[in-house]
Amino acid sequence: MSSELTSGELAAASRRSFLAAAAAACAGMAVGVEDARAQSGSLAEVSGTEHWTVKRAGRDNVKLFLWRKQAKNRVASDKTGTILFVHGSSVSATPVFDLQIPGKPEASTMDWFARRGYDTWCVDCEGYGRSDKSRPVNADVSCGADDLAAASEYILSQSTDRRLLLYGASSGALRAGLFAQRHAERVQRLALDALVWTGEGSPTLAERKKRLEEYRASNRRPIDRAFVRSIFTRDHPDTSDLTVVEAFADAVLALDKSVPTGTYVDMSANLPVIDPEKISVPVLVMRGQWDGIASFQDLANFFARLPNPDKQFVVMPGIAHTSTRSKNWGLVYHLLDAYFSQPAPVYTG
Secondary structure, three states: OOOOOOHHHHHHHHHHHHHHHHHHHHHHHHHHHHHHHHHHHHHOOEEEEEEEEEEEEOOEEEEEEEEEEEEOOOOHHHOOEEEEEEOOOOOOHHHHHOOOOOOOHHHOHHHHHHOOOEEEEEEOOOOOOOOOOOOOOOOOHHHHHHHHHHHHHHHHHOOOOOOEEEEEEOHHHHHHHHHHHHOHHHEEEEEEEOOOOOOOOOHHHHHHHHHHHHHHOOOEEEOOHHHHHHHHHOOOOOOOOHHHHHHHHHHHHHHOOEEEOHHHHHHHHOOOOOOHHHOOOOEEEEEEOOOOOOOHHHHHHHHHOOOOOOEEEEEEOOOOOOOOOOOOHHHHHHHHHHHHOOOOOOOOO
16 A cells, blocks of 8 residues: 555645644634733732712712722733722721732732733722711611712723723622612623622521611621631631731721621611612622522522623632632632623624
8 A cells, every 4th residue: 555645635634734733823822812911910010099089978978988009000002991899798998809918919809900901999888998987877788889889980080991890799799789780881891799689598697687686776886806707717617818817807907896787787688689680781690609698599590680691600619708818719810800801792683
């Protein structure tokens, strides 16, 4: 039998070689682009600036504190979008999203995203952190959505973006969801982490309801180091690095020794406070594997009712309630970055 190849066989081999080389080149380019983004991000220096805006509530002018982080020497072509991070019931914004720990640059969610080209913001809702605490209100979910309306108006006045990428965790997810329900025109994409909808099947809320009258009796509730630690241990032990938890508690308690009761009352007695059928923007629902704030079925029912087909529901393994402070923070950041940087669909039918 002859070992020589026919012209047809030579052509087929040439095509296979070309396709293999092209696939390898494309893969190399994709990896190269991602590596370059990560490498430039890891080297980028980030700076922060404080900002203030006013929320008008009847005759009251409520001062709100905003914190912005951006990579230095950032150019317009590097920009990925503008993110507003929204905190939960028991902590103010900067300990959650801009925690600074020597040797752990990933502890600052804002820095991580700023190094990847995002313009990052967070806001202390009324009654928290550096924002106004003077009004006799319990700062419920609706009040927090009003805070986001004032904050978003200010942020968009400082940006070339017309809409925000919005991330909220726990009651921050409820605040963000209600804001998106009211102001869809200001939201590009919405990420809801540690969300609860109706509360059915939630062990955390079953315990919280036992103290409902106590929460209703006062506009504020005390917090201490033991309470902050309990946020990380109540659902499943060992999901977070305890050295990070202690640094987090230091940062939280430096700003607040008490926090408003409004979101606890809402989550114990007034759910649902958001309507998925009225949230028209693209939505990412993020649930920690062991999060006790909501059952899987509660969130699946919420997800099914979201009208925008550009939606995702992801369960995050090895994570309880506080995902960004977990040992698996890298998974959380990846999921959020992927959804926020996802291109809009070209064809929608």
